Amino acid sequence: MRLVIGIWFIIINLIGYFVMSEDKRKARRRQERTPERTLFLLALIGGALGVLIAMYRWRHKTKYLSFVVGIPVLLFINAVLYVYFLR
Template sequence: MNELIISWIIFMSIWSFAAMGFDKSRAKKRGRRVSEKNLWLLAIIGGGIGAYIGMLLFKHKTRKTTFRIGFLLLAAVYIMVIVYTLGIDFSQVKNA
């Protein structure tokens, strides 16, 4: 089950990242765009990490506060899900 959860997050993050890149490309060419609703949906259902990385890398939707904050929060949530799923215990980490 843990592998399925992590695989889902990875898959959705790749898809969200690609959608952000595709939308940026279409914006430059003034072509048909990916709707903001669909970008949000991909981020919410598991692609928050990829959406946030795509936003930063492609410099896309960075002026919109809702995207900057929302995608960052979703990325943080999915990182916490991965950490929890892997059973990483940071209380055992020693200070160097």
């Protein structure tokens, strides 16, 4: 079980980082964007760390209070759930 959760943690956070980074690239090129709902969903299902790192690495969505507050809250919830399931 720990191995599965560990692999999930790595994969979902890499996906979260990639999707957030790609959304920033699309924003610069004025292309079709990733819906904010999708970014929050990725954070909710365990990828909050990846989304948060990309958010500040690329300075993307940092002016939106929903992201500045919401993603860290989801990261906290993710951490609590990961600890619960890994003990």
